[in-house]
Amino acid sequence: MEKQGYITRELGIRKQRLNLTTKGKTVLQTEYLLYKRLFEHKDRIYLTGTVFSGMGEGKYYTSLDRYVEQFKEKLGFAPVPGTLNIEINPLELSKLHLLRSYRGILIKSFSTKYRSFGAVTCYPAEMKDIKCAVIQPRRTHYSNVIEIIAPVNLRKTLNLKDGDIVEVIIFVGERNEKSRNI
Template sequence: MKKKYGNIRLSSSELGKMLLASQQTASRLLIRMEERGFIKRVLSGKKQNITLEEKGISALYEEMAELSDLLGIIENFSISGTVSSGLGEGRYYVSKKPYVVQFSEKLGIIPYPGTLNVRILPDDESKLRMLRANEGILIGGFESDDRTYGDVKAFGCKIKNVDCAAIFPYRSVYKDIIEIISSEYLRERLGLSDGDLVKIDFTIKN
């Protein structure tokens, strides 16, 4: 799942006029943004082609989430995707007692051992980015058996009116998949198989 963002062509002078700043200030700003990995620049004559990098895209969504939080905006939205088989690690992790206790206390869910993996449709990529940028509910990591289990960010949600939670481990290898936990075995409860289309409903209260 890959989408191109922010591909524009302009000069430092043009950017300076937009920012009500000098050409030199605009040029320094672009250089700093490139050095920090927010943008990629390709010089083309007196102008330059500028593309947002992944770090820059994430930063913009984080700013949007902070503005929503500041304004107290309540967002209702849905993210759609297809059911997908995971790596089998969900069952192991969500069954760990320190996680289970927090899922119960903070989400009101004692999870069925395992997660429902939903591969997000490309058209909903921006919604997934916005969701990830929100603060969510922190499920704290812990140490056990001489290893460390990382923090998890969670959001309450529903699939066909069944209460669930979307979880995002900070160390997750997934970029376009939402892992869903529920007190019920969702594949059986909702009659789901790999490839089936599902809609996940969220209400984010900032």
């Protein structure tokens, strides 16, 4: 911990004195808040990550009528076309795995004459008091990323740019039967 800059060590004749550095205090406070949230709020998961630009596919999929109808019916809003992509902090990936153990709200797959479109699991969420939803497409390119839809453009409304650190509060319900033994 000394090499990582979390503590300083003062050696005496028969004892040593350890002090937390500012960096160490920050890490400890972050861990404390993480554990506090884990144990205090069983109905929500807090995720922190970095905003980044995706491949632009979210705009296409969130504009499809068959998805939009289900979003309106099941989430209570029609999303602005596109998704806000957030790469989850590596220290919080276990919470992303925990999120996937909850049922969420199923947006059903469908097919057109030309192709099929996969199912999506949604979780009601909030960013800075703005109602939104985390979506987890069954077919995805990422394992450490969440995509967020909202009735407003979150990038513009929250003045976000690539590289910004954000927190998302995700509201969860019952866990999947398969996940109960985890």
